[in-house]
Structure formats: structure tokens, C-alpha cells
Amino acid sequence: MNWQAILIVYLKELKDQLRDRRTIISTIVLPTVIMPVMMFGFGVVMTKIIKKAQDEGTNVMIVGSAGAPELIKALKADPKFRVVAETGDYQQRIADKKLRVALELPADFEAQVRVGQPATAAVLYYEGEIKSGIGARELEGFMQKYRTALVEGRLKERGLPLELTKPFELKRRNVAPPEKVGGATIGGFIPYIIIILCFSGAMYPAMDLTAGEKERGTMETLMCSPTSRINIVFGKFLTVLTASVATMVFAMISMAGTALIGGSLFAGKAAAMQSAAAKSASAGFMPTIDPAGMLGVFALVAPVAVFFAALLLTVSLFAKSYKEAQSYAGPLIIVVIIPAVFGLLPGIELSAKTALIPILNLSLVCKEMLSGTWNWPFIGLIFGSSCLYAAIGLAVCVKMFNREDVMFRA
């Protein structure tokens, strides 16, 4: 290995890649543009949907309305609901999304309630339909309050204390600090994005520098030079790694910028809207993240980036043409995403076993680090195993470059 020769190859490949429009797009333009578009787009759409759902209110149909004038009066007084005229095809209308929920009552509902006969009211909704689900929950909440009010009225009539229905109070209080909430809500999402960026940033240059060169005939030219193959491999490897890290860095800068600008924007909007739903929505985009955790994430991603670069170089070196390389590297991205997605699932926790599974371990430990938990033995184990995988990947890559049936595949 000769560092000067590696540097010569590296600088030439870097210059070459910077002149390639496709590399510029995949490592600089795309990661810079995609983050703000995704975050702003997501934010704007979410805010719109929530606002629209609130403005519209839940339309509800009372089936058997003739027997429940009091209930209807109370329901109409609640701004959350819009009571629509009773028709027979309410089930179909819910299915058609024209109606969110229906309340099915017996014909003499209020008469039954008055004499103390147990009556049944059914909330009809469409499972899996978000707006219908929200409507059903609201309607249930309303009916429970309505029932409590009736009970309290009866207790009062008989001169009994209200505490009879409520032997104790029940409250809910959040003890998680904001960065913990941030780490838990988007902590799983950030490493997932980083892993994908790292991989996709390395993909194009890796294919261009191996299969692409074989296809264009420059690989043989390069092998004619007296430099040993290992220097060529390392020069190319460093180029791919640079592209991978650059993709990540551009995306991170763009993400941070978007969060700074977008955060204040959404916070302002939320305050103006004065609604709890909008507030919680904007809090979802701007959770606090431990900056030390972010540094930890980058440190642990480094060996994984090395592994990706080596893996992609090896796989695409095997291909005869750029097209063939694409058909290998394309499916590989799914192989990479699956363990990353597993890390997002609840219940999969860091253990001595999961700490050894590449990519999944990164996904899991990043979630913890971003929420401020530093599990040093696991972090060490993950860093160590990632470095080992990276070294194996590089060794296989060098081996591939020395195999003439790979370099001169007919």
C-alpha cells in the first residue's frame, strides 16, 4: 500500500466524479432538496388536514332521532358535531365516506332512559378510516359525558353526593423531558434516514467507478499502470466514501436549516391557531435532540459508511456493465432498509445479540443516544463489530480486484 499512489487515484476520481452531472445530483442536489421538501410538505399537509378536519366538524346522523330530542339538542349545541338529517342508507353513507359516524338509538330511547330501563346506543363507524375513527371517539366521549350528566342529575334529585360516581380522581402527567420525547419520536427516524442517505450516496459513484469503468474500457487502462491494485482499490474506495459522507452531510445541513426556519414558522402558526392539535403537530416536527447524541450517531455511522462503500464497490465490480450493476445494487437497498425498519419497531431492544446485527444495531443505539441514554458497553460492541464488518468488506473488495475472472469477465 502506497499512500501517495492512493492519493493520486483519489484526487483523480474525485475530479472525475465532480464533473459528472449524475454524481452531483445524487450527492449534492437531491439530499439538499429532498429534506426541506419532505419536511415542509409533510408539515403543510398535516397542518392542513388537521385544520380541515376541525373546521368541518364531525358529521353525525342520529338514527331514531324522534325518540331523543334532548340528546339531539345537546349534540347540536356542541361545535364539534354537525347533525345531519336522518336517512335509511346511513351504513352505506359511512362506507362511502359521506358520513363519518352514526348513532343508532331505539325508537323510544329517552322514554326508556327516563323510566330507568337499560337502553342501548350504538356508535357506527368505519374501522381503518381515520376521520371516521376520530369521529367515533369524539361521539363516544360526548355520550359518556352526557351519561355522567344524567347520573349526576339523578343523584341530585335524590339528594345524594356526586362523589358516589367518582370514588377517586384519575390524572395523567408526563415526566419525560423534551429531548427524551424527541429521541423517542424521531430518534428512530434519524438513523433510518442517515442509513439510506449513506447507502444511496455511495451507490452511484461505486457503480460508475467499477462497472462503469469496465464498460467504458478505462479499467484496463488503469490496470496497465505500475501502481498495485490495492492502491487503485483504496483510491476508489475513498472516493465512494467521500460521496457517501458528503450526501449525509448535505442532507444534515439542509435538515438542520429546514428545522430552524420551519420550526419557527410552524410554532408561529400553531400559536395563531390556538389549538391543541396544531401545537402537538408542530411539536412533532421540532423535537429537541441531544447534540452530543447527534455526534455519537455520526461516530457510529462512520464504520457503516465504510462497510457500504466496500460492499457496493465489490458488488458492482462483479458486474460487466453499469446496467448490470444497477440490477445488483438496486435490490441491495431493500436488504439494507429491512434491518433499519426493524429498529423502528416497538419491542425490539438493544441486547448482546441485536448489537451484533449490522444496521439494526445502529438503528437501535441511535434511538437511545438521541434521547440521551449512553449505554457504553453496547456502544463499544456496536462500534467494534461495525469496524470488523467494514474491514471484512474492504478485504473482500481488494480480493475481487485481484481476480482476473472478475476484472476480465467475457
Next chain:
Amino acid sequence: MYLVYFVVTPNPMIEAHNLTKTFKDKKRGVITAVDNVSFTCRPGQIYGLLGANGAGKTTTLRLLATLLQPTTGTCVIAGHDTVRASEQVRAQVGFLAASTALYGRLTAREMITYFGELNGMGDDAIHARIKQLAGELDMHEFLDRRCDKFSTGMKQKTSIARTLVHDPAVMIFDEPTLGLDVMTARAIVKFVRRCRERGKTVIYSTHVMSEVEKLCDIIGIIHDGRLVTEGTLPQLRERYAEPDMEEIFVKAVGGEAAIAAALNR
């Protein structure tokens, strides 16, 4: 007297001993691309390797250039074994083939500079060498243009400059005039001849008979991986009792039927 003899016939620069190269192919099984080929070539000589398509010219030359390793046999170039000391061999060799292309996104100057650097040359040496080669090959006007916009002739000139940037003692040219017009082809033939005058060892493969007649000191005819005959042009004329190179070639490989059979394989 002895000294004069030594100067006239110096030690061989290229010594190929029983080179054999087999490939394993999924469809065709084991292919013997080069079959027990031996030859030598001395400085100041042009060795012409003449063969039909698929005869094994490129594979033989790749073995010399250390790009491939022989299955059996050895090859010594400038005193170095091509397998055990491949880096030292490559430092002495310039290899040019149809399969050694240029980096399209680099300019001709950048391309030549890159290979100068890979050969361990300093900036000044590279600069001087580019000036010299550009003059000899008449490439000043396109030196700073990108290679992907070049005509075939410009590309070939740039490739030759890339091959020779480190002034190698041995030059291996695999069909260097392929696809070129008459004027460019002549310029390249003239350039190769000048290399011989400077005492370089040149191996030149082709299937163009006229180039062999005009250029080569020794002619080796390769057919189906085997070196079927070898000698100077007068020697070959005498051996096959034919004045014309094309007739000599056809006779040497065993008639037209043999060529057709080899092509169909």
C-alpha cells in the same frame, strides 16, 4: 569484433516461454486462448503478431502486460518475471489496445498527467514529456479538450501519449490502427517506426497484412492460440514460396477452411 556483435544483437527484452492461457466459460467450456506460445524480442525490433479474429493476439499481449497471469509458462520482460514482479514489468511496459480507453471526463492533458503521476513522475518531467509527445503526435490543438468529444484519431493519439508518458522500454500495441483513416493510420505507423529507431522493443499485433510487410522485423503468425510460424519477411516468403503476405498467412494457418473453422468455433 565480439563487442560489435553484442551491440547489434543485444539481449532479448521480451522472453516468452511456453505461454498457455485457458479460460473457463459457462457456455463454451474450457477455452485455450493461448497455447504453448514462445518467442523473444530484442530492443530495436518490431515483432508483428498476425492473426485472425479470436486467434489469441489480445490474450497473449495481456499476458505480457501482466493484466492476465499465464495458466502455465513464464514470461520475462526487461529481466523481470511478469507474475512475480508484475509492478516492475508494468513500469517498463506501455500497453495500448482497443480495450484501453480514455477517461471521457478528463482532458487529454489531464489523462496523460494522471498516468505520469501513477508512474511516479514529477510535475516537471510530466510537463516536458507532454510537450514532447504532443509535438511528435501533433496533438497541441486538442490537448486541453475533454476526451469524450474526440474523434477516433484524436483518441488514439492521446492513448499513445498515455502509453508512452513514462518512456517505457517495451511497447505493446494491440491493433493500434483499428478504425482509423489512412492518414492517421500512417502517422501512427510512422511513429512506431520512430520508436524502433530509438531502440525500443515493440510488439505490434494486427490483422492488416500491409502493415506487417511495411513495419515488422519479425513476424509471428498466431492461429487458434498457437504460434504456427515465425520469421523475417524474406524467411517467410522462402518458407511458403509466396511473395504476398496474405497468401503466406493463409498457407501458414492451413488454408481458408482452417480460418473458417476457427472462426466458427
